[in-house]
Amino acid sequence: MKIGRFERTEQGFKGRIITLECQSEKVEIRSKKEEGAYDVLINGADVGYAKVSGVDRDVIVVQIDDPSFDAPIEAQLRPDGIWFALERKRS
Secondary structure: OEEEEEEEOOOEEEEEEEOOOOEEEEEEEEEOOOOOEEEEEEOOEEEEEEEEOOOOOOOEEEEEOOOOOOOOEEEEEEEEOOEEEEEEOOO
């Protein structure tokens, strides 16, 4: 299920996430100095991390957590035409 749309930036990715738990137009997935690692920020607050998948280098595995969530959001950022789609994984 697609829950977000992102575009590539010099620092990583920026875009939006829309779910019942999280509605934000200001989401950044920002590269860290460590290769393949990212911080996830919503409205400037650090709410998670992301890393390049060990299986598919075009996929970034994302985890977002906040005390207001029932459970962390686990998703994958994948190329989708000129955009990148954030797709939530189902357990």
